[in-house]
Amino acid sequence: MELRKPPPVRRLTGNEIPAPPLRNGNGRHASTTFALPSRRAARDAAIVVDRMQVEQLSVSYGSKPAVKSVSLPIRQGEVLALIGPSGCGKTTLLRSLNRLTELTRGSSLSGRITLDGADIAMLEPTALRRRVTMVFQQPNPFPMSVFDNVAYVLREQASRRPRKAAVRGAVRDALARAGLLDEVADNLDHPALRLSGGQQQRLCIARALAADPEVLLLDEPCSALDPLSTRLIEELILKLREDVAVVIVTHNLQQAYRIADSVAFMYLGELVEYGSAHRMFGSPREARTREYISGAFG
């Protein structure tokens, strides 16, 4: 078991403590047009820890630039939402965080991304991807049982295949963290593909958590799901952010409003604005951000 360097610690300052719930017509900026139920109650000042740092990242596919010189921090203890219209580069940015962009032929990358201070380009890709795991838009559980799906990472990443009893505890823990254990506990050998869409996606989250990552990347995880499953997964994300840095790409502004702590708005590959969710939805500085959030374009 290797010792990891303790990550740098930062305490929240007064400016960053989330404000009380937004209400329409109480003097806030009129650009927000959401008439939603109040946001989740302001949590007490939580611990926020820097995990990854993106520095001047640019990604191109062939000659087409997809991401242009983006810099932002990714922190454990908060949910970072990447928003923006289609084609703005948010998915490419997400995929560069675990070096999945390398799998596409012709991709090139400049800039630096660090994980706990170490440049990820220096790490072995497979090792990196166990610390920074990803959940995709389409639920993609493997054609195995629920147990085998979650145990997959544990079995395949070890240098010797562990016995079933050894991983059972870890599997149950991962399922519990993903909020799925109650529903499948009575039959862990159930074929994973027979679960409902929402359950499959939570299974994918459990699978990603089984690798015990430091950062969890979610690429529009709820876009293929019904509202009930969406809500379950959003609650799950809020619970997870304490232990894992969460980065979520979403084209659903309401979802970002509900769960994000920090928001990065991208447009045509550039990071237009980055800030706390409270400020971005309440009083964004850039005109384009204002237009996007108010729905002038999408």
Next chain:
Amino acid sequence: MSVATPAPAGPSRKRSESGASWRWSDRLGLGLAWVLGLLFCAVAAAIVIYFLIEGIRYLRPNLLVTNPTPGVSESETGGFLDPLLGTLILGAMSMAIAVPVGVGIAVWLSEFGRPTGLARLAESAVEMLAGEPSVVLALFGAVLFTAGHLGFLSQTSHGVVLGQSFFAAAAMLSLVALPMVVASTREGLQAIPSHVREASYAVGKTKIATTRRVLLPAARPSVITGSMLGLGRVIGDTAIVLLLLGGTLTFQAANSTPLFGLLRGTGDTLTGYIYYTAPTGDGNQPSKAYAAAFVLMLMVLAINLGVDLVVKRSQRAVRWS
């Protein structure tokens, strides 16, 4: 606020050693895949080049236009015109049976298919037929064509029906080609989305008219692919030819009726000729065998290229929305 140490919730944070992401068995597996892949390339290249060289060495144009003649040395034994024609005739005859029957069965399975019992039986039957060795089909043909009813289609000699003729061989060869035509056509028909059929039914067309005018033309690349694959198998088959065609190196017509007599008679194909002229065969003329093998390979290559062409062209053609 307490000092932050990331609280390890959930499973204990155990990490495997870095570098263990590739176990030695993985490296071994990848290495083996590379070795076998390259070995396969080498063997394939060796086979192709070998036959190319030997074929070019021994193939002379006059071999294609002279008939086999009895003789002792290789220079006297003539060419393989009749066997070549035999291959072409058999190919044409068996496909003439296999394609319509195969398409018909595929249409029935895909568009009609009631009662379900018969449909499943038919599917299993075609699949089982695909797996049968051609020697067994050859023996079946021998029984069929010596029985009374079909005896007229083959040669009789002194009142005994011999059961060997082009008809007999073509009939059994069509069974060899049939499963491929059925499978390929069925796939092509099933790939057509249902809204196309519904659009046609909605304007009052019958099922059969829809099939004839809309579905089959759309599935044409699959039909062609299946037929060509079947044809490939037909021209390469030797067992049925040896047992049902008589193995006479030249055509021996059964009677003097122009075409019918010829087809009732015996003959040979390239594959039978190669079997005969191989060192293990009665003829033992390896040079002729090489030449005939070369011609046969060219035919197979042409068919394969044809299939590739059809597939590529169809991929660029109709796109169902």
Next chain:
Amino acid sequence: MDRDVYVDHDQGFGFLEQDRGLSQDQRAELGLGALVFLVVGLLVALFAFVLHEAWPSFAHNGLAWFGGGGSVDQQLQAISTSGDLKETPVYTFHAWPLIWSTVVITLGAVVIAFVSSLFIAVFMVEFAPAWLRRILEPVVRLLASVPSVIYGLAGVLVLVPLIGNHLITQSEKASVTPTIQLSGSSLLAAVVILTVMIAPIMIAVFADGLRAVPRGWLEGSLALGINRWRTFWKVGVRTARPVLVAGTVLATARALGEAIMVSMVAGGVGFAPNPVDGLIFFFEPSRPLAATIIDFKDELSSPPMKHTLYAIAAVLLFSSAMLSVIGWAAKRPMRRYGVVP
């Protein structure tokens, strides 16, 4: 004003249809159904006729047909002469050497071909560089369609002399001279050529199955930090298992029924190769079931030999039918986990 009358030839004239009483669709269904019935009937006839002709041989020998005892070549000779001379027909036949030869050659070729083809297919689909893949795919398809007689020719002209002259030592030849001849036409030659013959078929089928694995599963596994080889092996190959079964069954059926090529290179002697002989085992000649039919095809018309040959064909028929059933049965449990064939 004239009214254009549009005659739709597909529908026919309404009043004529009423006369016939059956709609166009119904007629088509009946016609095509009859065709299907005919083909199914042909298959049934296949079983029936072959069994009917085979029955006398089985009846005379009973289960001893499958057993050993005596030289099978001598038995075949006796059967053949009894037919010629129109004496009381002799049916005594113990096919064990032929069966053993079939089993060894078929199993040997299938096992070697399976392992090689799996690795080669994985290589071709996932790990080969693009230019190599573009060459390999058409080559595999071409090799899969080469007629067996050409493989036999290559075997006889290249491999058999190689084995006979270079691999078998003189002392080995001398040691078995009274019983058999070691000439290079051998078990080894048959297994090697049969492997080369069925491997392209397996590779083509396996590659198709591997290509059909949804990319989402592979990407998901890579995103979890599993390396490429393990991802492909654990997710891709596992998903393609029904295809692996199907391809193996197909290749086994092909190997079992291969008569022509094997009769050219296996030695043509009704001898059961003995593993106890050590290295010589691989050089011993033999003759599998299908090749026996080909070797004695000229005597097909005389009754005792005819019935014997049909009996051999019946064994082959049932073996292939059994393989089809096994292939179908093996696919069923795999549907459970969503691995759809």
